[in-house]
Every structure is written in structure tokens, then in C-alpha cells.
Amino acid sequence: MGVGLIGGSVGLAARESGWTVAGVDRPGQLEAALRAGAIDQPATLEEVRGSDVVVLAAPISTVKETLPDLAGSHALITDVASTKTAIVAAAERAGLRFVGGHPMAGSQLSGVANARADLFRGARYFLTPTDATDPEDYREVQSFVRELGAVPTAVEPEKHDLLMAALSHLPHMMAAALLEVASNISPEALSFAGPAFRDLTRVGASNPELWSDILSENAQAVGEVLGEFVRTMEDLGGEVEDRERITARFVEARRAYDSLGGILVEKSGTNVDLAIPVRNRPGVFAEVTTLMGSNSINILDLYVRHSNTERAALVLTLDSDAVKLARELLSTAGFASEVVG
Ligand SMILES: NC(=O)c1ccc[n+]([C@@H]2O[C@H](COP(=O)([O-])OP(=O)(O)OC[C@H]3O[C@@H](n4cnc5c(N)ncnc54)[C@H](O)[C@@H]3O)[C@@H](O)[C@H]2O)c1
Numbered sequence: 001m002g003v004g005l006i007g008g009s010v011g012l013a014a015r016e017s018g019w020t021v022a023g024v025d026r027p028g029q030l031e032a033a034l035r036a037g038a039i040d041q042p043a044t045l046e047e048v049r050g051s052d053v054v055v056l057a058a059p060i061s062t063v064k065e066t067l068p069d070l071a072g073s074h075a076l077i078t079d080v081a082s083t084k085t086a087i088v089a090a091a092e093r094a095g096l097r098f099v100g101g102h103p104m105a106g107s108q109l110s111g112v113a114n115a116r117a118d119l120f121r122g123a124r125y126f127l128t129p130t131d132a133t134d135p136e137d138y139r140e141v142q143s144f145v146r147e148l149g150a151v152p153t154a155v156e157p158e159k160h161d162l163l164m165a166a167l168s169h170l171p172h173m174m175a176a177a178l179l180e181v182a183s184n185i186s187p188e189a190l191s192f193a194g195p196a197f198r199d200l201t202r203v204g205a206s207n208p209e210l211w212s213d214i215l216s217e218n219a220q221a222v223g224e225v226l227g228e229f230v231r232t233m234e235d236l237g238g239e240v241e242d243r244e245r246i247t248a249r250f251v252e253a254r255r256a257y258d259s260l261g262g263i264l265v266e267k268s269g270t271n272v273d274l275a276i277p278v279r280n281r282p283g284v285f286a287e288v289t290t291l292m293g294s295n296s297i298n299i300l301d302l303y304v305r306h307s308n309t310e311r312a313a314l315v316l317t318l319d320s321d322a323v324k325l326a327r328e329l330l331s332t333a334g335f336a337s338e339v340v341g
């Protein structure tokens with residue numbers, strides 16, 4: 001439901017993977033979605049209750065309002081909304097088969113006309129399972145996300161929202177503030193902007209209604225990171241003539257910049273799940289992840305399958321190119337491993 005930029009891109013990518021896609025949206029949007037090849041057929045919310053998977057891709061507040069209407073449906077429901085805590089809670093209240101989702105991909109554009117089948121390729125895609133999530137439902141949504149070309153990453157809803165406040169919502173507010181400050185200097189000021197200003201303000205062209213929805217839905221976390229940002233700017237302001245201090249800040253910034261995430265894998269379908277049966281003991285988790293990290297093997301996703309209190313299997317998602325080396329390293333370190341997907 002909601003066949004705009006993100007819903008349309010889900011439709012295009014899912015159809016390429018062989019799914020039949022029914023779209024729920026306003027009539028004009030559905031015509032555009034059909035023309036763009038993002039859906040096979042228009043439908044109503046009532047009609048899609050019987051589908052295998054329902055993807056909610058409308059603005060956050062609309063998704064929240066829609067969840068109770070899906071109560072009693074047997075469909076596996078997920079969403080793409082930019083905040084997760086309130087949506088996950090609403091889905092649990094409605095008793096749905098639900099796994100929250102959020103692709104870290106998109107743009108300042110909106111509408112199905114800007115949708116792309118490859119929008120999610122190689123992008124991180126958050127999933128927010130909770131204690132109430134059925135593990136089988138989680139695996140199904142995880143596999144759907146991989147079919148879209150994305151890299152699933154599990155995170156708690158509250159942690160997700162705090163991370164997004166800093167990594168997505170604050171930058172959008174900064175873009176708006178920068179544009180306002182420069183515009184206020186003189187009417188023609190913006191016409192003199194160079195690449196730095198352009199890079200920093202691209203998302204200032206985002207959909208205003210969508211962003212007022214996102215910010216107000218994440219008001220508490222946004223308030224926390226905004227407070228920290230304002231304090232940091234005040235500190236910087238007090239240091240501008242202290243060359244040593246500013247140099248240290250930029251050295252630190254450059255170090256942080258070098259560890260930025262981005263597109264995680266170039267091609268879809270190259271990820272492999274590797275199960276490592278282990279005895280539950282303190283430190284076993286770290287042993288395996290350190291072994292991978294110290295040999296430059298990137299863990300794309302990780303979860304634990306418990307068989308009983310003593311035994312468990314760590315399941316690592318790795319790029320297929322890294323699997324051979326990972327299994328050799330594990331074997332040398334005394335761990336068995338098995339490719340499971
Ligand atoms: N834009 C991004 O970069 C981005 C990235 C990740 C996640 N998201 C999230 O994805 C969701 C959709 O954003 P978008 O960028 O695709 O917006 P969009 O405006 O391109 O698309 C939203 C679509 O939802 C439809 N819609 C609105 N209310 C509806 C209703 N009651 N019933 C059916 N359809 C309805 C609209 O007609 C529109 O087609 C939002 O929750 C947003 O937070 C956006």
C-alpha cells in the first residue's frame with residue numbers, strides 16, 4: 001500500500017524477482033504505477049488482506065492508522081517507514097504477523113515516476129524484530145528484502161529511531177537551516193553556492209509533508225540529537241580562532257568520515273548464510289566476529305538460532321566470495337560451519 005517512490009521501487013524490484021504485485025493507492029497514483037510497471041494490478045486494502053506479503057509504503061502516520069484495519073489478516077505484513085517504534089507497537093496491538101522494515105535508500109524525489117527497480121541494490125535494509133516476532137516470519141521478510149537486492153540488518157525499534165534521528169532526520173533539518181541562513185543574507189546569495197553547499201543541502205528539496213510527518217513521529221529522538229548538535233556547534237563557534245583545537249576537530253571528523261557506511265554490496269543474490277553451531281558460553285560471539293573482522297571479512301547480518309539453553313547456532317550473512325576463507329578460518333579455530341542459504 002502506497003505506490004510512490006519507495007512502494008513503486010519495491011513493486012518494480014519484486015516483479016523482477018517474479019512476484020505478482022497488487023497496488024493500493026489513490027486512483028491517479030495507481031494509473032501511474034501501472035504505466036511505470038510497478039504493479040500488475042490495482043487493488044483495495046480489503047483485497048490484499050489475503051496476499052502472501054503486504055508492504056506498507058505510505059507516510060508514517062498513514063501506516064500507523066492503517067495497521068488496525070488489517071487485524072485478522074493472515075498476510076505477512078511489513079512496512080518501509082522511516083521510524084519504527086510507534087509502528088511496531090501499533091502492529092503488535094493489532095495482533096498482526098508483522099516485521100518492521102526500513103530501507104536506507106531513497107532520494108529527495110517522490111512519486112512512482114521516480115521509482116527504480118535497483119533503488120535497494122546493495123543498500124542496508126533495517127528490520128526491527130521484537131520478542132513477539134515469529135522467527136519464521138522474520139526469515140521470510142529477510143528473504144524478501146534480499147530479493148529486492150538489499151542487505152537486511154536487524155535492530156531494535158528504539159535504537160533504530162535514535163540512529164535515524166542522527167543519521168537522517170538531523171541532516172534534513174540541517175539542510176533546511178543552511179538554506180534559510182544563506183537565503184537570509186541576500187536574495188541572490190544562493191546563486192553563488194558551490195559544490196559543498198549543494199552537497200550539504202540536496203535533501204532540502206525533499207517532500208515537505210513527508211518530512212514534517214517523519215520529524216514529528218520521531219520528535220523525542222530528534223530532540224535528543226538536536227540538543228547534542230546545538231551544543232557541538234556552540235563549542236565549535238567558541239573555538240574558531242583556536243587553530244589547534246579546530247585542526248583536532250577536523251582530524252577527528254576525517255577519521256569518522258572514513259568509517260561511513262554506504263552501499264554494502266554491488267550485486268544482489270551474492271549473500272550466503274553460514275550457520276556455526278556453538279556451545280553457549282561467554283565470549284563465543286565475540287570470538288567468531290573478531291575472527292571475521294581481523295581477517296577483513298565483512299559480516300552483513302548476524303543472528304542467533306537457539307536450540308536449547310546450552311547450544312545455539314550463530315548465523316552470519318557473508319558475501320559469497322568470503323565464504324571459503326571464513327569456513328577455513330573457523331575450522332582452524334575449532335568451529336564447525338554449514339552453508340544454510
Ligand atoms: N523518500 C525516501 O527517501 C524514503 C526512504 C526510506 C523510507 N521512506 C519511507 O517510505 C514511505 C513512503 O515514502 P515515499 O518517499 O515513497 O513517498 P511518496 O510520496 O513518493 O509515496 C507515498 C505514496 O503513499 C500514497 N498514500 C498516501 N496515503 C495513502 C493512503 N491512505 N492509502 C494509500 N496510499 C496512500 C501516496 O499517494 C503516494 O503514492 C514513508 O513512510 C517514508 O518515511 C522514504
Ligand SMILES: O=C(O)C(=O)C[C@]1(C(=O)O)C=C[C@@H](O)C=C1
Nearest residue numbers: 082103104105106107108168203
Ligand atoms: O538520499 C536521500 O535523499 C534520502 O533522504 C534518503 C534517506 C536518508 O536520509 O538517507 C531518507 C529517509 C529515509 O528514511 C532513508 C533514507
